[in-house]
Amino acid sequence: MEQQRERIRLLDILRGFAILGTLGTNVWIFAYLGNLSYITTFDHSGWWNINDLLRMLVLFLVNGKLLGLLTIMFGIGLELKYQQAFRKAKAWPGVYIWVSLILIIEGLLHYILVMEYDILMSYGITAIIVAFIVKGGDRVISRTMKWIGSIHTTVILAFMLLLLGSGASMSLGSFDEVATLYKEGTWLQQLQYRVSHFLQLRIEAIFVIPMNVFLFLLGVRLMRSGVFANDQNGRRQRDKLFNIGIYIGVPLNLLILIPGGVFDLPVRYLFAPLMSLGYIGLIGKMIQYTQENVLWNFLESVGKMSLSCYVMQNVISSIIFYGWGFALGEQLNSLTIIAIWLGISLFQLFFASVWLRIFKFGPMEMLRKRTAGIFEQRS
Numbered sequence: 001m002e003q004q005r006e007r008i009r010l011l012d013i014l015r016g017f018a019i020l021g022t023l024g025t026n027v028w029i030f031a032y033l034g035n036l037s038y039i040t041t042f043d044h045s046g047w048w049n050i051n052d053l054l055r056m057l058v059l060f061l062v063n064g065k066l067l068g069l070l071t072i073m074f075g076i077g078l079e080l081k082y083q084q085a086f087r088k089a090k091a092w093p094g095v096y097i098w099v100s101l102i103l104i105i106e107g108l109l110h111y112i113l114v115m116e117y118d119i120l121m122s123y124g125i126t127a128i129i130v131a132f133i134v135k136g137g138d139r140v141i142s143r144t145m146k147w148i149g150s151i152h153t154t155v156i157l158a159f160m161l162l163l164l165g166s167g168a169s170m171s172l173g174s175f176d177e178v179a180t181l182y183k184e185g186t187w188l189q190q191l192q193y194r195v196s197h198f199l200q201l202r203i204e205a206i207f208v209i210p211m212n213v214f215l216f217l218l219g220v221r222l223m224r225s226g227v228f229a230n231d232q233n234g235r236r237q238r239d240k241l242f243n244i245g246i247y248i249g250v251p252l253n254l255l256i257l258i259p260g261g262v263f264d265l266p267v268r269y270l271f272a273p274l275m276s277l278g279y280i281g282l283i284g285k286m287i288q289y290t291q292e293n294v295l296w297n298f299l300e301s302v303g304k305m306s307l308s309c310y311v312m313q314n315v316i317s318s319i320i321f322y323g324w325g326f327a328l329g330e331q332l333n334s335l336t337i338i339a340i341w342l343g344i345s346l347f348q349l350f351f352a353s354v355w356l357r358i359f360k361f362g363p364m365e366m367l368r369k370r371t372a373g374i375f376e377q378r379s
């Protein structure tokens with residue numbers, strides 16, 4: 001029982017770390033009013049000034065890495081649900097399909113009302129796909145990972161080699177109209193934009209589903225192999241993940257500092273998850289030596305109400321940067337934007353800790369649990 005408790009605690013801490021780190025990428029999208037060129041190098045051809053360098057150093061640490069970690073954590077959550085269903089002799093995927101559909105609806109509302117780069121819809125679709133793969137057993141999981149991983153890697157590397165060979169650079173186009181909308185438009189006008197450009201704005205969410213499937217299944221495999229167990233095997237495996245992140249992940253992800261856009265896609269969609277594994281190993285090692293550190297307690301609280309914190313941080317960012325709020329978009333330098341990210345993160349650390357002293361679940365987690373309970377009673 002003690003081993004199980006420690007393992008789950010580590011998962012909550014990692015989930016909280018991933019949620020706050022994801023904001024480290026999204027905050028630049030908010031701060032520059034939807035202009036994605038500020039999280040890529042497509043439109044940059046020279047060396048970095050200090051403002052750009054600060055931004056790129058933060059993105060080196062978080063862009064794709066914490067999203068990758070969060071995706072792995074969703075896969076681990078799916079495995080825990082699968083184990084629970086197995087122990088209780090319940091049908092699988094069964095109710096989990098309804099839980100995933102609820103996640104898709106939550107993501108749709110989040111997309112329409114808050115932010116066009118929502119990840120919840122993509123996770124909901126991925127969860128349904130992976131639920132049936134997991135049902136097929138370890139052999140099906142292994143074959144699927146090899147198949148889908150090979151295809152995804154081939155596509156990304158082929159695109160990178162094409163750009164390198166042709167000497168061409170890729171442009172994401174102009175974001176002037178979008179930036180003007182978020183700077184001067186009302187909330188209702190922004191909502192209308194997200195609804196009317198649904199397919200265009202959901203391209204990435206569709207594109208990453210194969211990668212998400214792989215990372216979900218990776219989370220399942222990590223859970224089954226005992227990576228998060230508080231024993232010698234768990235510590236040994238976390239050491240391996242740490243080495244992968246440091247010696248392979250870091251050098252490959254440093255390619256993001258080369259301007260021109262050639263390495264933007266492979267870093268975010270291929271190399272970033274290697275550092276995600278490194279973060280699992282790093283935090284696991286740190287917790288091993290400082291189990292009662294107050295930071296872990298705060299991160300654990302954020303992890304327990306990760307869905308609520310994810311939505312909350314995007315709402316807060318909208319208020320700070322968009323024209324209908326404090327209208328600070330395109331007004332701040334990188335150091336101030338970093339300070340805002342850290343400020344929102346600190347607020348959420350304290351908010352989650354206080355909330356969970358009063359309530360057992362976060363607000364959105366509570367709503368989801370009650371909704372899922374309705375389907376469980378009917379099944």
